[in-house]
Amino acid sequence: MSDAYYLKTIGDNYYRSGTSPWLKIRGFKALKDAHSKKEMYELEVRVGGRTQFVMISDPYGQIHNLEFKDATNKPVSFLEIIRHFKDRSVGLLIS
Numbered sequence: 649m650s651d652a653y654y655l656k657t658i659g660d661n662y663y664r665s666g667t668s669p670w671l672k673i674r675g676f677k678a679l680k681d682a683h684s685k686k687e688m689y690e691l692e693v694r695v696g697g698r699t700q701f702v703m704i705s706d707p708y709g710q711i712h713n714l715e716f717k718d719a720t721n722k723p724v725s726f727l728e729i730i731r732h733f734k735d736r737s738v739g740l741l742i743s
Contacts, residue, residue: 650718653729655691655702658713670717671695676733689730 654670675692691702704711707726716724 650720650722650724650732652719653724653732654717654719655693656715656717657702658715673729674699676729678730678734689726 671693677690679688689704
């Protein structure tokens, strides 16, 4: 399992990182709505020296505007990224 994961926005998404389209995922937060029980994920990236957050609200469906890879440039699914961060004991925040 890789120790670093990256995301790239595609289509009309507005996150850009200068010369490289890939942004390192620096933080990960799993969220669950207390009423609907729907899971969402917040990914922290740095763009132009500023911290930005990318929300993924349907992690088990088709994610159309993002691509993911590991440190070896191998494409990975978002579910693999979820497993990686949950294995590192990243908690689930219920709001």
